[in-house]
Amino acid sequence: MSTPALGEFEQIVLLAILRLDHEAYGVTIRSEIEKCTGREPAPGALYTTLDRLEEKGLVRSHMADPTPERGGRSKRYFTVSAKGLKAVTHAVRNYQRLLEGLELPGLTYAQS
Amino acid sequence: MRRADAAEWILSLSLSTSQDRAASIAGDLAEQARLYGARWFWSSLIRTTGSLAWRAFTDAPLRLTGMAVMGALIQAIYTILLMLGIVFGHVAVMVVLGLGTEGTFLDLDSGPSMLAWQMESIVAFLLASFFLGKWLARKAPQRELAVYVTIWFIFHLVWIPGLLLSTGGAQVLPAVVPDVLVDIISTAVGGMCTLLGVKRVRRPPPALVR
Numbered sequence: 427m428s429t430p431a432l433g434e435f436e437q438i439v440l441l442a443i444l445r446l447d448h449e450a451y452g453v454t455i456r457s458e459i460e461k462c463t464g465r466e467p468a469p470g471a472l473y474t475t476l477d478r479l480e481e482k483g484l485v486r487s488h489m490a491d492p493t494p495e496r497g498g499r500s501k502r503y504f505t506v507s508a509k510g511l512k513a514v515t516h517a518v519r520n521y522q523r524l525l526e527g528l529e530l531p532g533l534t535y536a537q538s
Numbered sequence: 539m540r541r542a543d544a545a546e547w548i549l550s551l552s553l554s555t556s557q558d559r560a561a562s563i564a565g566d567l568a569e570q571a572r573l574y575g576a577r578w579f580w581s582s583l584i585r586t587t588g589s590l591a592w593r594a595f596t597d598a599p600l601r602l603t604g605m606a607v608m609g610a611l612i613q614a615i616y617t618i619l620l621m622l623g624i625v626f627g628h629v630a631v632m633v634v635l636g637l638g639t640e641g642t643f644l645d646l647d648s649g650p651s652m653l654a655w656q657m658e659s660i661v662a663f664l665l666a667s668f669f670l671g672k673w674l675a676r677k678a679p680q681r682e683l684a685v686y687v688t689i690w691f692i693f694h695l696v697w698i699p700g701l702l703l704s705t706g707g708a709q710v711l712p713a714v715v716p717d718v719l720v721d722i723i724s725t726a727v728g729g730m731c732t733l734l735g736v737k738r739v740r741r742p743p744p745a746l747v748r
Contacts, residue, residue, distance in 0.1 A: 452566035469582045470589025473563055477593070489558055492565070495572060497542040499565030500558070 429516040430482055430509075438463065439475050440514040443485060443504050451501040452476075476504060484510030541576070542568035545583050549590065551683040551736065587683065594684040605678055606688035612673055613689070616666035617659075624658045667728040671735020682736050690725060697721070 432440070442458040443450040450458075452472065460466045479485045486507050489500040506514070546564035550557055563586060571579035595602050670689075674682040 452563065453569050456570075468585055468589070469563075469567065470586040473586060474589050474593045477559075489562060493569075496565035496569050499542065499546070499561045499568070501565065502559065502562035 429513050430484065432484075432513055432517045435467070435471065435475055436479060436484075437514060437517050439472070439479065440484065440506055440510055441518075443506050444511075444514070448503070448505070450504045453501075455504070479510065480504075482509075483507060484513055541571075541579060545579075548583065548587055550680065551587075591684040591687060594681045595688065602678075602681065602684055602688055603692075605681075605685045606692055608677075609670055609674060609685055609689045610692055613666050613670045616669050617662050620662035620665050621659055624662055625655075628654065628658065663724065663728060664731045667731035668735040668738075671732035671737075672739050673735075674732065675736040675739035686729070686732055690729075 438459055439455065442455050442462070445462075446454050446458055452469070455476075456467055456469065456472055459472075476485065476487075480487055484507060485504045487502050487504050489502055491503075492498045492500045542564045545567055546557075546560050549563055550560040567579055567582055567586070570582075670686075671682075674685055678685045
């Protein structure tokens with residue numbers, strides 16, 4: 427089975443979910459992306475990307491943990507599936523291969 | 539938490555998935571609104587609803603365009619039928635009351651007749667918009683907004699070139715300003731009536747009803 431291609435934002439979202447482990451839902455994913463990239467993703471873009479990733483089978487979601495500050499509404503927690511992990515690993519590896527031997531201002535990537 | 543209830547219902551009109559997802563997104567927005575404020579909440583809700591409606595459209599563009607054409611036809615047919623019902627009802631009432639046909643569509647020369655025509659066509663349009671909402675809720679559940687926006691878009695694809703042609707393309711802006719204003723108001727009020735029709739068929743979540 428071939429590894430599905432990922433867009434840049436899809437990679438960012440998958441990596442943010444992986445970083446958050448079991449605490450990944452809309453609010454934490456958004457703030458993790460902002461913390462790591464300095465970019466504040468639009469909520470609409472985030473939710474449509476999460477839906478798309480779930481349809482591709484790259485993430486799974488479940489509802490849990492309704493809290494009063496959310497008006498008693500459940501959080502939709504996300505986890506990266508095995509397929510998603512494979513896809514993001516593949517994308518990052520390709521990215522690293524492109525960077526190998528390059529010298530960028532403030533960054534140096536040695537050849538592995 | 540009323541705004542989260544409203545958000546959940548609005549989102550459920552554009553989501554091509556479950557009510558649960560609408561609820562979780564509304565909860566996320568409400569949670570973040572404590573940090574960013576009410577303005578952020580409403581602007582994020584509008585943008586998120588737009589994104590989800592757009593996604594619902596791009597998932598099945600041909601099907602949604604077909605439904606929009608059908609919806610536009612249904613609204614046009616309803617408007618004509620209701621208009622006929624209202625104007626003939628008006629005449630019948632006037633005749634029964636022994637007031638003649640003054641001020642009705644049969645009295646072509648008078649000012650009140652023109653006003654009556656306009657009022658009756660507005661009522662027919664608003665009622666037709668309401669019935670369109672009911673139709674949308676039955677035929678395009680959880681895609682109502684995407685289909686409604688497509689109807690609006692198709693209508694304007696026809697209406698704007700027609701307007702430009704009718705004004706000869708010259709001095710377009712001053713000539714079309716009143717028409718554009720009427721269009722904005724009728725789109726907004728018609729949209730509200732459509733929403734009422736949707737609401738009639740698809741009940742809002744219990745939290746919003748309370």
